[in-house]
Amino acid sequence: MSLFTDISIPQLNITYKQPLGLYINNEFVASSDHKQIETVNPATNTVITSFYAASDADVNTAVTAARQAYEQVWSKTSAEHRGRLLHNLGQLIVENKELLAAIETLDSGKPYYTNALADLDQISQLTTYYAGAADKYNKGQMIPISHEKYAYTVRSPYGVVAQIVPWNYPLAMASWKIQGALAAGNTIVIKPAENTSLSLLYFAQLIEKAGFPPGVVNVLPGLGAVTGSSLASHTDVDKIAFTGSTAVGQKIMALAATSNLKAVTLECGGKSPAVIFDDANLDEAVKWTTAGIFYNSGQNCTANSRLLVHESVYDEFLEKFTKYAQEEWKFGSSLDPFDESCTVGPVISKAQYDRIQGYIEHGKSQEKLSSKEIGSPVESEGFFIPPTIFIDVTAESKLAQEEIFGPVAVVLKFKDYDEAIALANNNAYGLASAVFTEDIRKANFFARDIRAGTVWINSSNDEEISVPFGGFKMSGIGRELGESGLEAYTQTKAVHVNISKL
Ligand SMILES: NC(=O)C1=CN([C@@H]2O[C@H](COP(=O)(O)OP(=O)(O)OC[C@H]3O[C@@H](n4cnc5c(N)ncnc54)[C@H](O)[C@@H]3O)[C@@H](O)[C@H]2O)C=CC1
Numbered sequence: 165m166s167l168f169t170d171i172s173i174p175q176l177n178i179t180y181k182q183p184l185g186l187y188i189n190n191e192f193v194a195s196s197d198h199k200q201i202e203t204v205n206p207a208t209n210t211v212i213t214s215f216y217a218a219s220d221a222d223v224n225t226a227v228t229a230a231r232q233a234y235e236q237v238w239s240k241t242s243a244e245h246r247g248r249l250l251h252n253l254g255q256l257i258v259e260n261k262e263l264l265a266a267i268e269t270l271d272s273g274k275p276y277y278t279n280a281l282a283d284l285d286q287i288s289q290l291t292t293y294y295a296g297a298a299d300k301y302n303k304g305q306m307i308p309i310s311h312e313k314y315a316y317t318v319r320s321p322y323g324v325v326a327q328i329v330p331w332n333y334p335l336a337m338a339s340w341k342i343q344g345a346l347a348a349g350n351t352i353v354i355k356p357a358e359n360t361s362l363s364l365l366y367f368a369q370l371i372e373k374a375g376f377p378p379g380v381v382n383v384l385p386g387l388g389a390v391t392g393s394s395l396a397s398h399t400d401v402d403k404i405a406f407t408g409s410t411a412v413g414q415k416i417m418a419l420a421a422t423s424n425l426k427a428v429t430l431e432c433g434g435k436s437p438a439v440i441f442d443d444a445n446l447d448e449a450v451k452w453t454t455a456g457i458f459y460n461s462g463q464n465c466t467a468n469s470r471l472l473v474h475e476s477v478y479d480e481f482l483e484k485f486t487k488y489a490q491e492e493w494k495f496g497s498s499l500d501p502f503d504e505s506c507t508v509g510p511v512i513s514k515a516q517y518d519r520i521q522g523y524i525e526h527g528k529s530q531e532k533l534s535s536k537e538i539g540s541p542v543e544s545e546g547f548f549i550p551p552t553i554f555i556d557v558t559a560e561s562k563l564a565q566e567e568i569f570g571p572v573a574v575v576l577k578f579k580d581y582d583e584a585i586a587l588a589n590n591n592a593y594g595l596a597s598a599v600f601t602e603d604i605r606k607a608n609f610f611a612r613d614i615r616a617g618t619v620w621i622n623s624s625n626d627e628e629i630s631v632p633f634g635g636f637k638m639s640g641i642g643r644e645l646g647e648s649g650l651e652a653y654t655q656t657k658a659v660h661v662n663i664s665k666l
């Protein structure tokens with residue numbers, strides 16, 4: 165198989181050259197065993213192309229390249245220069261914004277105009293942020309001890325970092341990791357999700373163009389259980405960062421522990437509550453929470469998939485939510501993610517489609533839950549699921565406890581603050597949360613009492629690249645974005661200086 169292929173996207177009148185190889189030492193190569201993976205367009209269930217899948221041997225080759233690049237070049241590169249190369253990368257991202265967004269839409273099904281382009285805006289913003297952060301957030305401390313001794317700390321990069329990213333925001337999740345790790349001075353081997361590898365393979369070409377030396381960033385598409393596991397267990401990888409399911413995060417953490425006790429950052433699943441109190445502005449709550457569960461077809465780790473509503477406004481909220489979702493989200497208005505009117509795209513794969521439909525079926529047939537389909541089922545070969553909400557759900561419901569990762573929310577009722585916070589915390593996950601109230605005390609009590617890494621007050625899924633992101637409980641370990649996104653890729657070295665008289 166060739167290392168490149170031409171791909172056409174007629175809706176945007178684009179034909180471009182798609183890399184299909186592994187990206188090691190700033191060049192594309194075939195996998196050692198020539199194994200390949202097919203990637204499918206989820207909007208049409210048709211094969212787009214195939215690309216090489218990295219073997220264990222390829223992982224070793226890439227890690228060796230990253231190690232050599234670290235020891236010989238990158239560890240000797242100033243923070244200022246790292247920042248300058250990230251600035252170059254940011255400019256190249258802007259120049260390639262439309263094409264990168266188009267590849268994301270083709271491979272993941274996320275709507276081009278209402279989703280993918282916004283991802284590229286966020287990626288540009290965070291690249292600029294880390295370009296500036298490289299020689300600012302690299303400072304340690306000077307610690308005076310005595311007349312004849314002082315100490316200081318250094319924020320030392322880990323060295324070779326492995327990164328594994330999911331398919332819901334392919335390039336954004338990769339950039340959350342790559343840009344921070346580079347700013348901190350690490351070299352990287354990153355594995356995209358097997359169902360959305362095309363954009364990162366195209367993006368890899370920008371790495372060399374930006375001036376990054378060979379081996380600093382290596383991109384290894386491949387199967388999770390093969391390439392991913394191999395990275396997690398490689399003894400010359402100093403740190404691994406992962407975004408994806410909690411189950412896989414646990415596997416990675418176990419391999420990290422038993423191989424070489426490498427450092428770990430995990431951004432895993434969520435089942436985030438949005439709590440609507442009796443004094444909430446319901447129109448605002450509806451606007452934020454419909455986006456919080458239907459944007460990206462609900463495939464967000466921070467999706468507000470649990471809606472907890474005070475009993476006094478429950479019926480009014482449901483009526484507003486349903487009406488707004490029908491009128492503003494217009495599921496089915498277009499089944500072509502490249503169409504400007506497409507707001508809810510397909511879910512990523514047949515496997516996820518079946519998984520989500522399984523939850524919907526369970527809710528209806530097993531738990532006899534009442535549901536409202538906000539949009540009718542569509543005739544399509546693609547993996548389109550109508551936005552659905554289940555009402556009058558109890559905390560013990562399977563649909564209230566487990567991450568569905570689709571455009572499906574459950575609505576629960578509560579009578580007072582204590583019941584609301586108890587319901588909100590009654591879950592294995594703790595990634596994000598939202599609260600809607602005009603009462604500043606209640607909002608701050610909630611922010612104090614909720615066990616979640618992110619709290620949105622009178623908004624939801626309102627990420628900022630300068631604010632730390634990460635979960636409590638089964639939602640993960642560590643933080644990304646903001647200064648945390650650089651800190652996560654450094655470890656503190658303490659230097660003691662004895663200047664006592666000889
Ligand atoms: N937190 C988040 O942003 C995301 C959460 N999820 C959750 O994961 C569920 C399943 O989605 P999946 O695509 O199966 O996610 P996943 O966790 O299987 O895949 C995420 C990444 O992990 C890799 N991977 C899979 N198995 C691995 C292993 N044994 N060792 C190392 N790497 C491995 C995959 O190749 C991919 O790159 C979703 O329904 C959702 O609950 C999925 C994607 C993103």
Ligand SMILES: CCCCCC(=O)O
Nearest residue numbers: 333336463464465466
């Ligand atoms: C670009 C927003 C990403 C939210 C985190 C996630 O769903 O993985």
